[in-house]
Amino acid sequence: MLTITCISAFLTIASACGLPSGVEKREVTKTAIQNVHVWNGNSFSPNLSTVVFINGKLSNAPSLGATVVDGNGGYLLPGLIDAHTHITDCAYLDAMRRYGVTTALDMGTYPVSSIDACRASGVTDIRTSGAAATVNGTLISQLPGFPADSLIPNPAAGRRFVRNRIAQGADYIKVFLDPLGPDEATLAAVVQAAHAAGKLVVTHATTYADYSTAEAADADFPTHVPLDKAIDDPSIAKLLSNGQVSIPTLIMMQSIVNNTGAPPVVYTLNAQGSATNMYNAGVPILVGTDANANPYVPANPPFGSSFHDELKLLVQAGVSPVDAIRGATSLAANKFRLYDRGSIQAGLRADLLLLSADPTEDIGNSLAIEKVWVNGVEFDPSA
Numbered sequence: 001m002l003t004i005t006c007i008s009a010f011l012t013i014a015s016a017c018g019l020p021s022g023v024e025k026r027e028v029t030k031t032a033i034q035n036v037h038v039w040n041g042n043s044f045s046p047n048l049s050t051v052v053f054i055n056g057k058l059s060n061a062p063s064l065g066a067t068v069v070d071g072n073g074g075y076l077l078p079g080l081i082d083a084h085t086h087i088t089d090c091a092y093l094d095a096m097r098r099y100g101v102t103t104a105l106d107m108g109t110y111p112v113s114s115i116d117a118c119r120a121s122g123v124t125d126i127r128t129s130g131a132a133a134t135v136n137g138t139l140i141s142q143l144p145g146f147p148a149d150s151l152i153p154n155p156a157a158g159r160r161f162v163r164n165r166i167a168q169g170a171d172y173i174k175v176f177l178d179p180l181g182p183d184e185a186t187l188a189a190v191v192q193a194a195h196a197a198g199k200l201v202v203t204h205a206t207t208y209a210d211y212s213t214a215e216a217a218d219a220d221f222p223t224h225v226p227l228d229k230a231i232d233d234p235s236i237a238k239l240l241s242n243g244q245v246s247i248p249t250l251i252m253m254q255s256i257v258n259n260t261g262a263p264p265v266v267y268t269l270n271a272q273g274s275a276t277n278m279y280n281a282g283v284p285i286l287v288g289t290d291a292n293a294n295p296y297v298p299a300n301p302p303f304g305s306s307f308h309d310e311l312k313l314l315v316q317a318g319v320s321p322v323d324a325i326r327g328a329t330s331l332a333a334n335k336f337r338l339y340d341r342g343s344i345q346a347g348l349r350a351d352l353l354l355l356s357a358d359p360t361e362d363i364g365n366s367l368a369i370e371k372v373w374v375n376g377v378e379f380d381p382s383a
């Protein structure tokens with residue numbers, strides 16, 4: 001534990017703390033954001049207070065010696081976590097940061113090494129599944145360069161797929177469910193292999209039947225919502241007993257309905273209705289956009305800004321603003337086991353979003369963005 005004498009701005013730990021020679025010297029920067037209402041996971045502090053971070057980590061240290069940022073009575077949130085994106089170009093991360101999204105969970109970019117190339121200081125942090133699994137003949141199986149080992153016609157191929165993705169450095173496993181397959185036994189083999197290796201499983205599911213397959217195989221994150229029929233009580237009972245978490249991506253579903261000319265009730269009754277039913281029954285809901293720039297898919301929610309559309313659509317579906325914010329921060333971090341972020345607590349990453357207005361009063365205030373910090377590196381959207 002450092003003491004106050006060691007953490008004045010711009011000293012080096014080695015010289016300030018008298019560490020033995022040979023210890024790597026590292027510049028220490030300390031920042032204090034003052035005059036802010038601070039999110040505690042459930043609400044904002046009624047009183048204005050100060051949040052301190054040192055070299056990218058939140059700290060309980062006093063603000064003495066810190067570079068001061070005046071929060072002007074604003075509202076300080078943990079950085080937002082988009083639980084469904086497709087980062088096929090590192091530049092998309094800039095747009096996400098501009099909109100306060102400090103963690104992007106990629107759901108299908110390949111190879112995994114192309115995601116690693118996007119990692120840099122002060123840039124929205126990424127996790128990825130690498131290429132999703134599917135069967136031959138689906139939309140994604142026909143994308144240019146789609147890897148052959150992602151085709152899983154049977155359980156053995158499913159297990160091999162899991163081994164390959166983990167060896168490549170995938171953070172979690174993604175399976176694209178489709179009427180063509182994979183079937184329940186194959187998905188179950190994928191889930192068992194992934195869980196045995198300590199990895200979570202995200203499934204694409206845009207029909208009631210695909211949700212049922214995800215439920216039967218106990219995949220961790222059924223993603224999207226059905227467009228053919230709303231999730232109902234029998235389905236919800238399984239989601240709840242399995243402890244499954246939904247990522248509805250309503251902005252994607254609404255965009256698909258609009259772009260394909262489907263009747264608006266397909267969205268309101270089935271997509272939004274599913275989110276409403278799941279939320280009311282207590283199924284945890286995370287905030288994901290499906291932001292992508294893929295010309296082969298029916299809709300392309302923009303990076304960053306669509307996160308705020310998703311928050312609004314979730315609130316329209318009946319999710320309380322507080323729960324929408326939790327789904328965008330602490331709940332997402334907890335469910336994806338990103339225990340170093342998602343809350344404003346000493347020791348966690350200084351991923352922060354400063355708003356000038358209270359998003360629990362009106363979720364539209366999530367766009368009143370003053371400043372963003374990614375791992376302690378400040379970004380000023382107005383600059």
Ligand SMILES: *[C@@H]1O[C@H](CO)[C@@H](O)[C@H](O)[C@H]1NC(C)=O
Nearest residue numbers: 040044045046047048049050
């Ligand atoms: C908030 O401020 C009021 C007025 O200064 C003070 O009485 C109260 O104790 C403070 N509450 C907290 C939780 O700090």
Ligand SMILES: *[C@@H]1O[C@H](CO)[C@@H](O)[C@H](O)[C@H]1NC(C)=O
Nearest residue numbers: 135136137141148149151153
């Ligand atoms: C996928 O299906 C097509 C069309 O039936 C076939 O030509 C191709 O060989 C199949 N690919 C694999 C990897 O099975």
Ligand SMILES: *[C@@H]1O[C@H](CO)[C@@H](O)[C@H](O)[C@H]1NC(C)=O
Nearest residue numbers: 251254255256257258264309
């Ligand atoms: C879809 O269309 C509805 C009805 O016109 C509109 O309110 C909504 O904003 C549209 N959504 C998107 C994402 O285009």
